[in-house]
Every structure is written in C-alpha cells, then in structure tokens.
Amino acid sequence: MRRNNAARRTILLAAALALAAAGCSSSSSSSSSGATGSTPAAGSSSSAGAATVDTSSCGSKPGVKATGTPIPLGAIATNQPGTSFTDIPNMAKAYFDCVNANGGVNGHPIKLYIATEQTNPAQIAADAKQLVQTDKVVGIVGNTSIIECSINSSYWQKLGFYVIDSGIAPECYSTPNSAAVNMGPRYSSDGAVQYALAQHVSKVVFDQANVPGTGYIAAGPNALAKAANVPIVDLTENVPITDANSVAIKEVNDAGPNGAVILNFTPPQALVILQAAQKLGLEDRVKLWGCSTPCNTDFLAQSLGPKWNGKLFVNAELAPPDDTNTTSMNLYKAILKQYGSSVQGGIGSFSQMGFTEAEIAVHALQSITGPYTVQSVNAAFKAVKDFDTGQLCQLWTYGDYPLHIPNNSDWTVTPKDGKMTTAQGCTLISKVDPQIAQYRNAAGTAANAPTGS
Amino acid sequence: MPPWVDFEPFIVSGLALGGVYALSGVGLVVLYRATGVLYLAFGAVGALGALIAWSLITRAGAPGWAGWLACVAVAGAVTLAYGLLFGPALARRDPLIKAVATIGLTLILYGVMDLLWTTSGGQARSLTLPTDNGGFTVAQIQVTWTQVIALAAGVVLTVGTGAFLRLTKLGTAMRAMANDRDITATLGVPVRKVEAAAWLGCGILGGIAGLLLADLVALDATTLTFLVISSLAAVLIARLRSITVTFVAAIVIGLLHDLLTPIASLTSYRDMTPFVIAAIGLLVLSRHQVMTQSREEA
Numbered sequence: 001m002r003r004n005n006a007a008r009r010t011i012l013l014a015a016a017l018a019l020a021a022a023g024c025s026s027s028s029s030s031s032s033s034g035a036t037g038s039t040p041a042a043g044s045s046s047s048a049g050a051a052t053v054d055t056s057s058c059g060s061k062p063g064v065k066a067t068g069t070p071i072p073l074g075a076i077a078t079n080q081p082g083t084s085f086t087d088i089p090n091m092a093k094a095y096f097d098c099v100n101a102n103g104g105v106n107g108h109p110i111k112l113y114i115a116t117e118q119t120n121p122a123q124i125a126a127d128a129k130q131l132v133q134t135d136k137v138v139g140i141v142g143n144t145s146i147i148e149c150s151i152n153s154s155y156w157q158k159l160g161f162y163v164i165d166s167g168i169a170p171e172c173y174s175t176p177n178s179a180a181v182n183m184g185p186r187y188s189s190d191g192a193v194q195y196a197l198a199q200h201v202s203k204v205v206f207d208q209a210n211v212p213g214t215g216y217i218a219a220g221p222n223a224l225a226k227a228a229n230v231p232i233v234d235l236t237e238n239v240p241i242t243d244a245n246s247v248a249i250k251e252v253n254d255a256g257p258n259g260a261v262i263l264n265f266t267p268p269q270a271l272v273i274l275q276a277a278q279k280l281g282l283e284d285r286v287k288l289w290g291c292s293t294p295c296n297t298d299f300l301a302q303s304l305g306p307k308w309n310g311k312l313f314v315n316a317e318l319a320p321p322d323d324t325n326t327t328s329m330n331l332y333k334a335i336l337k338q339y340g341s342s343v344q345g346g347i348g349s350f351s352q353m354g355f356t357e358a359e360i361a362v363h364a365l366q367s368i369t370g371p372y373t374v375q376s377v378n379a380a381f382k383a384v385k386d387f388d389t390g391q392l393c394q395l396w397t398y399g400d401y402p403l404h405i406p407n408n409s410d411w412t413v414t415p416k417d418g419k420m421t422t423a424q425g426c427t428l429i430s431k432v433d434p435q436i437a438q439y440r441n442a443a444g445t446a447a448n449a450p451t452g453s
Numbered sequence: 454m455p456p457w458v459d460f461e462p463f464i465v466s467g468l469a470l471g472g473v474y475a476l477s478g479v480g481l482v483v484l485y486r487a488t489g490v491l492y493l494a495f496g497a498v499g500a501l502g503a504l505i506a507w508s509l510i511t512r513a514g515a516p517g518w519a520g521w522l523a524c525v526a527v528a529g530a531v532t533l534a535y536g537l538l539f540g541p542a543l544a545r546r547d548p549l550i551k552a553v554a555t556i557g558l559t560l561i562l563y564g565v566m567d568l569l570w571t572t573s574g575g576q577a578r579s580l581t582l583p584t585d586n587g588g589f590t591v592a593q594i595q596v597t598w599t600q601v602i603a604l605a606a607g608v609v610l611t612v613g614t615g616a617f618l619r620l621t622k623l624g625t626a627m628r629a630m631a632n633d634r635d636i637t638a639t640l641g642v643p644v645r646k647v648e649a650a651a652w653l654g655c656g657i658l659g660g661i662a663g664l665l666l667a668d669l670v671a672l673d674a675t676t677l678t679f680l681v682i683s684s685l686a687a688v689l690i691a692r693l694r695s696i697t698v699t700f701v702a703a704i705v706i707g708l709l710h711d712l713l714t715p716i717a718s719l720t721s722y723r724d725m726t727p728f729v730i731a732a733i734g735l736l737v738l739s740r741h742q743v744m745t746q747s748r749e750e751a
Contacts, residue, residue, distance in 0.1 A: 084571060238724045240676040242473070242683065245466035246714040246723075249594065253459065253715065267577035272671040279585055280466075281595035303579040344571050 055334045057327075058095065059102025060366070066104020070111040071365060071372045074131035075142035076124065076152075079116035083266070087345045088166050089114045089142035091354025094339035095362070105365040108372065113137055117145060124151045132159065139377040140164070141361040142354055147212075149178055160374060162381040162398060164360055166353045170216050173435065179404035181356040181389070181396065182349070183317045183429070185292055186217045187436065189264045190429050191315035191410040192290040193221040196260035197228045201287050203259035205251050209269060210236040217264060220433040227432040239269050244276035252277065255286045262290040270295050271303055278307055293317045297348045301415035309416050313423055316411040318352040318391045323413075323422045328359075328390020356391045363387055393426035397443065405439040455715045461592035463711040469600045471707025473669055474727070475607035476662040477684035478691075478699045483614045484655035485693045487627035488648060490543075491552035492655055493681060494535070497562040499663020500677035502528035504570045506664065507580050507672055517583070525660035531562070532656025533649060540648050544634050559678060566674035580667040603665045610658070611700045627651050686727030690734035706730055 056062030073096075075089035093112045100109035113135045115127035124147065131137045140156065143149075143165035149172035156163055156177045167173050167180035173187075183191065185208075193204055206221045208214055218234045225232035233254045237247055251261045251273070263270050270291055277283050288311065295314045304312070319329060332355045336343060343351050364380040365372070386395040393409035412424035431437040477495060484492045502524035510520040535558055543551050570578065584598035618624035626647045629637040638644045666677055686706055691698035706727045713723040 236721070240671065240673060240679075242670055242676060242680055243466070243470050243710060243714075243723075244670070245469055246463055246711040249462045249466055250714050250720070253462075266572070268572055268671065268673050271577040271579060272673075272676075275579060275581075279595065279597050281590070297577065299577045303577055 055098050055331065055338050056102045057331060058098040058335060058362075059100075059104065060106075061103025063101075064103045066100045066107055066109040068104060068106070068108035069372075071105060071108050071139075071377070072111045072113065072135055072137045073139045073141050073361065074113045074115065074135060074137035075140065076115045076117060076127045076131070076145055076148050077143070078119060078145045078148075080118040083119075083146065085144035085166070085350065086114070086116060087343050087348075087350040088144040088354040088357070090342040091336065091340060091351040092142040092358040092361075093354075094335055094343060095355055095358035097339045098335045099358075099362055105362060106368075110362070110365070112142070114142070117148070119146050121147065121151050124148050125155070128152045128155055138372055138374045139361065139381060142166075142357050144168070144350075144353070149175070153178065160378055162378045164357050164381060164398075166350075166357070170213060173405050173439075174403045176400070176402055176404075179398045179406055181318075181353050181360070181392065181407055183293065183315075183405070183407050183410065185213075185264055186220045187405060187408060187429050187433070188292040188315045188317055188410070189217055189262065190220040190224055190433050190436070191317075191412070191427070192262045192264075192292050192313065193224050193232075193260075194427070194430055195313050195315070195412045195424060196262060196288060196290050197224060197230060199260070199288055201230065201255075201258060201260040203254075203256055204230055204232040205235060205255040205259060205261045206232055206264070207235040207237060207247070207251055207261065207273075208264035209239045209266070211239075220435070221262065223433050224430055227430075237265075237269075239265070241269055241272050244272045245280060248273055248277040248280060248282055252282045252285045257285060258287050260288050260290055261286055262292075263295070264292045265294065267294050267297050267300050271300055274300075274304055274308065274312065278304070283307055283311055288313055291315070293349055296320075296413055296420055297345070298322070298419055299348075301420050302418040304415055306417060308414075310414055310423075312415055314413050314415075314420065316349070316413045316420070316422075317407055318349055318356070319393075320411055320413050320420060320422050321347050321352070322419050326390050332391070352391050356389045356396075359389060360384055360387060360396060399443060401439070401442040403435070403439055403442065405436060406443075408436055408439065459715045460712055462594045463714055464708065465591050465594045465596060467708035467711030468604060468704065469596075469669065469707070470711055471704035472600065472604035472607050473666060473680070474684045474687055474707055475700045475703035476603060476610070476665060477681050478687035478703045479607060479610045479614070479696055480655065480658040480662055481681065481684065481688050482691060482693060482696050482699045483610070483618075483658065484651065485631075485688075486618060486696070487624075487631055487651035487655070488536075488540075489548050489551065489631040490555065491548065491688075491693065492532075492659075493552060493555040494532075494558040494562060495655070495659045495662070496666075496681035497559045497566075497674075497678045498528040498531050498656055498659040499524075499661075499666060500674050501531065501562050501566055501663075502526075502660040503580055503663040503667035503672055503677065504566055504578075504674065507578050507667075508570075510580075511578075521664055524664045525657055528660030528663055529653050529656035532659060533653045536652025537649060540652065541645070544648075563674060563678050566678075570674060572673075578672045580664070580672045582664075582668045585668065599665065599668050603669055606661070606665065607700055607703070611696045615696050623647065623650060683727045686731035689731045690738075692738065702730070702734070 077085045077089050079086045096110040096112055117124045117127055140161050140163040147169055149169040153171040153175045163178045165180050166182045167184040172178045172180050204225050214236050255261050291314045293315050296316045364384050368376050368380050382398050384398045389396050392407050396406050409426050409428045413420040414423040429436050480495050505527050506520035506524035509515040509523055582599050588595055588597040626642045630644055630647055687699045687703035690702040710723050710726040713719045
C-alpha cells in the first residue's frame with residue numbers, strides 16, 4: 001500500500017510536469033530570475049591569436065594606448081538558455097578595445113558595461129537603472145534584447161539617452177530614442193517576402209515562432225503580399241519545434257508547387273524545419289524557400305549541404321562577409337580575430353552588428369570637444385548623419401525623428417557549398433509596409449541614402 | 454475538413470513522431486520498473502552524449518562510429534555515476550524525492566550544455582546518420598531508414614526489456630529491488646551491483662535515444678532535454694508500469710498530434726495533444742479503478 005501511494009505521488013509529479021509543459025508550450029524560451037550582471041568590460045583586451053590584418057586603423061593614434069579618463073558606455077543583452085545576444089555587445093567591446101589600444105577617443109578609452117537579462121521585465125528595468133545610477137554610463141550602445149526596448153524606452157526618453165542598438169521589439173523602431181543598425185524581424189521578413197514576390201511566386205506561406213509580437217511582424221509581409229495580389233498564409237509554431245516533419249509538410253502543402261515558404265526563426269529552429277523538409281524530399285515541392293536574417297550564417301549553410309544551393313534565399317541586413325572585400329569588412333574580421341575572443345559565433349550578422357554600432361559610437365564620440373556627459377554624448381549620437389559604416393547598404397543616420405528605421409535596404413544571400421553567397425544586391429524594402437513609408441516620410445533623403453561602396 | 458488525401462502524409466510523420474515519444478517514454482518506464490526512479494534526466498544525458506558526438510565528428514574529425522559510441526558511453530557513464538553517487542543515499546526515500554533529485558541532474562547537465570554548446574551568434578548544429586540517405590516513399594513522403602530504425606528500436610526495446618525483466622535473473626532482481634530494496638538484499642541479491650546495472654542500462658538507452666532523436670528532432674540541448682516532458686504523457690497513461698502500453702500510447706499520441714496539423718481550426722492546439730490525452734487517460738483509468746474498488750467492496 002505504501003509503495004502504491006509513493007508511485008501515485010510520482011505519477012502526480014509527472015502529471016504536474018506535463019501540465020507545466022503544456023502551459024508553457026507556446027513560450028519560446030524559459031525565463032529565470034538570474035541576478036542582474038553588470039560586467040565592466042573595457043581595456044583588458046585579450047588576443048585571440050595573431051591578426052594578419054593590421055587593426056591599428058581603428059584608432060587615431062596607432063599603437064598608442066589611451067590613458068585618459070574612461071568614457072563609460074552601457075549595453076543590455078538577452079542571455080538565457082537557448083537565446084543569447086551577448087555576441088553583439090561583446091563585439092562592440094572588441095572594437096572599443098581596439099580603439100583603446102590605438103589612441104582611444106581623443107585620448108580617452110571607452111569602458112563598456114555589459115548587463116545581461118533573462119526576459120524578465122523587472123530585471124531589465126533594474127539593468128538600466130544600474131547602468132545609469134551605479135556605473136554612471138553616458139551612452140547606451142549595443143543593446144540587443146527580446147523585450148528591452150519595450151521595457152526601457154520611456155526611461156531612456158526621460159533621461160535623454162539616444163540608444164544605438166540592434167532591434168527586436170517594435171519599440172526599437174517606432175520611438176524617438178532608439179536607432180538600430182539592423183532591420184529586426186519585421187523588416188527582414190519584409191525583405192525575404194519581397195524577394196519571393198519578385199520571383200513571381202503564386203502564394204506565400206509565412207511561418208514564424210509563436211512568441212510575443214507575431215502579429216506586428218506579420219503585418220509587414222501581409223501588406224507586401226496584399227499589394228502584389230498574392231495570397232499569404234500566416235503560420236506560427238511553438239518552439240522548440242519537436243514535430244518538424246509535420247511543420248514542413250504543412251508549409252509545403254499550403255504553399256503549393258509555385259509558392260514560397262518564408263521562415264522567421266532562430267537558426268537552430270529554421271535548420272530543424274529545413275532539414276526535415278530535406279529528409280522528407282520536400283525541398284523541391286515549392287518554388288523557393290526564404291528566411292529572415294537569422295538564417296544568414298555559415299553554420300546553417302554548412303549544416304544544410306548543397307541540396308539548398310540556390311533554393312533557399314535569406315535576407316541579409318548587413319554586408320555578406322564572404323563576398324565583401326572592403327576596408328571596413330577587413331577591419332571587422334581583423335578586430336574579431338585579435339580582440340574578439342569572447343565573440344562565440346565568430347563571423348556573422350551578430351558580430352557585424354556589434355562592430356557597426358561601435359564604429360558609429362566612436363565616430364560620434366570623436367566629434368565631441370568638451371567633456372563626455374550624458375548630454376554631450378547623446379547629442380553626438382543623435383547628430384550622426386550619412387555615416388558610411390561599410391557594413392550596410394545605406395549611409396546611417398540617427399536624426400531627430402519620431403521613429404527610426406535607418407537600415408531599410410538589404411541584400412539577399414543563398415547557400416552555396418557551405419557558405420552564404422550574394423543572390424541579390426542592395427534593394428530597398430518596399431514602402432508598402434506602412435512603417436517603412438512613415439519612416440521615409442519623416443527622414444526624407446536620409447532614409448534611402450546609398451553608400452558609395 | 455481537408456480531404457483524406459491531405460491527411461496521408463501526416464500519418465507517416467505522425468508514426469515517426471510517435472516513435473520519438475516511444476523511445477523516451479519506454480526508456481523512462483524501463484528504469485522505473487528496474488529501480489523505482491522516474492529518471493527525468495533521460496533526455497539531458499542523451500543530449501549531452503549527442504553534443505559530444507557532434508563535437509568529436511565535426512570539430513575533432515573523428516569517424517562517425519567513434520562519435521556514436523562516445524554518445525552512448527557518455528550517457529551511460531553519467532547515468533551510472535549519478536546512480537552510484539546518489540542511488541544509495543536516495544534508496545530509502547520516497548519515489549517522488551528520487552524523481553525530483555533527477556531534475557537537479559537535468560538542470561546541471563542543461564547548464565553545462567548551454568555553456569559549452571552555446572547558441573549565441575546564431576550557431577546551429579545538426580547530427581545526421583548515414584541511414585538518412587536511404588529510404589522509400591509513402592504518401593508522397595520520403596521515409597528515411599533512420600525513422601524506420603527509431604520505430605523498430607521502440608518495438609525492440611519494448612519486447613526486449615519486457616523479456617529481460619521477466620525472464621533473466623538480473624531482470625528479476627531488478628524488479629524485486631524496485632519493489633523492496635531491503636527484502637531483496639536480505640535474500641542475498643547484490644543490490645548495489647544490480648542497481649548499477651540498471652542505471653548503466655538506462656544511461657545506454659538514453660544515449661541511443663539521444664543519438665536517434667538528435668537526428669530525428671534536433672541537435673539542441675533545450676529540445677532534447679525537455680522532449681522527455683512530452684513523452685511523460687505516454688508514461689502517465691501506462692501509469693509507469695506497462696512498457697507495451699507506453700509504446701502504444703506514444704504512437705497514438707504522435708499520430709493524433711500530426712493528424713490535427715492540416716485542420717486549420719485545431720492546428721494551433723496540436724502541441725497540447727500529449728497532455729490532453731494523458732488527462733483523459735488518467736480520468737478514465739481513475740474511474741475504472743474507483744468502479745473496480747466499489748465492486749470489490751460490494
């Protein structure tokens with residue numbers, strides 16, 4: 001009898017776990033209340049091996065270490081099991097380390113405090129307060145978080161911070177105090193759908209992770225498809241995906257032989273779907289497969305293999321590293337090699353974003369002649385206009401606008417023998433997306449200034 | 454309601470998904486019957502083994518067979534080590550406490566995997582087996598040999614472990630020990646050795662399941678670690694007793710899950726299938742038990 005009771009309790013535990021899982025099944029990732037970590041991360045650059053390309057051009061005085069008063073900057077990044085964006089501020093730190101080793105900003109080193117969070121609103125708000133009140137940062141550069149923009153937007157506005165970030169949440173693109181170097185999921189999905197429509201597909205299936213904000217993201221692709229008179233089917237999947245076979249079959253059946261399947265998932269989840277499609281022999285049952293920017297990694301290209309060469313088309317918000325041989329790209333790779341030991345993903349969109357945000361920040365800081373205060377630093381950030389990052393299709397402008405989508409032109413890449421290669425050069429995201437139209441109206445010519453490169 | 458032809462491919466994918474649930478579910482019941490422990494780290498040890506196999510094959514250039522062996526060996530070793538370290542201390546504790554203790558191991562392994570095989574920077578990994586390259590077509594869907602092996606492994610596991618527990622001396626000792634460790638010991642059974650064999654066997658099963666699931670589902674620590682939760686539905690229906698019922702329940706759950714996919718109004722809720730079926734199953738079983746008890750009392 002005692003044993004039966006014990007077994008019954010074990011069954012109850014199993015049932016409780018199962019119910020908990022059922023309740024959480026629509027959540028993309030777990031959140032926990034880990035301690036807020038604000039890690040000073042400056043000055044102590046570690047070499048990841050000898051760089052073959054000279055990195056000294058990152059600073060104004062090659063080989064001269066900056067010894068002035070540090071300029072404290074801050075960043076908040078999501079870092080939780082399954083979702084980590086720390087590569088972005090870590091790459092920004094690598095760039096700052098390079099600058100610090102080569103003269104700094106007018107002799108001042110940059111000290112970047114990186115706070116991490118686990119999608120916990122209270123923790124994210126506390127991160128911001130700690131950066132401002134304890135670490136005394138004068139600017140925010142490198143923020144990349146699932147919900148940080150939504151949580152802290154009003155706080156940054158109140159204090160007069162003009163954030164340079166990588167955006168995910170709608171507020172990263174729709175508020176006056178946030179300007180991202182990337183497009184984020186909505187406009188990147190726009191780019192992928194736009195490419196598919198240009199290939200004259202008869203139907204679009206847009207599938208994305210079932211996380212907060214799916215309606216906001218899907219609004220862009222839906223507007224584009226509607227304007228082209230092409231039917232679109234919106235799907236969402238609970239992640240992590242455990243039934244990739246049925247997901248792939250459903251997508252292909254819905255799209256039809258002349259249709260396109262567009263995915264908006266993290267690389268591991270997109271890979272699961274694409275590999276399932278391949279194993280089931282479905283890759284050729286639609287006209288093309290598309291993906292938003294997260295799929296733009298060589299990891300994905302290597303894992304998929306040659307069957308997807310010219311079959312999968314991925315939106316690329318930043319210059320394709322394998323196909324670009326510019327001063328900026330070579331400097332990015334050299335800094336990553338020499339200073340980027342903490343950048344775990346290596347060459348790819350995330351580290352490119354960190355590099356781009358850091359170079360914009362340094363460019364702005366160099367324009368300041370007086371003391372580096374919250375007022376002077378953020379005024380300099382806001383004043384950045386037509387800056388050629390070397391990583392984007394367009395010149396980058398912050399400006400005094402009610403919303404900011406400064407990166408609204410993209411490449412399209414496709415896997416080729418384990419690498420992502422350019423399938424289409426810079427193309428403006430259509431202003432059929434009402435948010436893009438609103439930004440272009442506000443920013444005027446700054447919204448679509450092409451780079452000289 | 455879509456036409457029947459639209460459901461056909463989902464029967465194939467549903468059987469494959471059922472096979473995935475069966476692999477984990479049967480492994481859980483086998484260890485429970487052998488040791489009295491609901492081993493919730495079953496998925497985590499398999500995931501750890503699979504990630505080590507990936508590192509060996511992809512990063513160190515080891516041959517595939519060496520990676521697969523390493524996967525099974527690591528899962529077996531970790532499980533055995535846990536059993537040897539914590540088994541005796543937890544032996545006389547309530548099965549509920551034993552199960553909760555394995556959540557601790559799950560979280561430690563999960564943390565280690567997240568640290569060593571980070572997904573930062575868009576890193577995506579995959580582990581493919583040579584059996585993915587061959588197969589046959591059913592309902593316009595290609596069925597790989599890996600899927601066939603997974604389903605067959607579930608059947609073999611069900612029949613094999615059932616026979617092992619009933620027909621062999623070691624299996625009988627395991628069952629006796631799971632029922633009452635002290636009485637079994639007084640009968641002269643070397644309980645520590647039998648217990649170690651059970652843990653090792655379960656770890657090896659976890660490794661084999663991890664290898665197959667990494668190929669069939671995803672090589673991802675989160676997915677593989679918590680896949681065991683979905684399999685719990687089949688385990689619950691079998692009330693932690695019958696390996697055969699667990700297997701059948703897992704297949705039914707997989708089939709129903711995928712057959713809901715093409716139905717537009719229900720597709721968003723299909724991930725609830727294992728838990729809804731488990732809840733219904735438990736209610737029906739409880740009602741049956743109450744009625745049986747009432748009849749006996751009358």
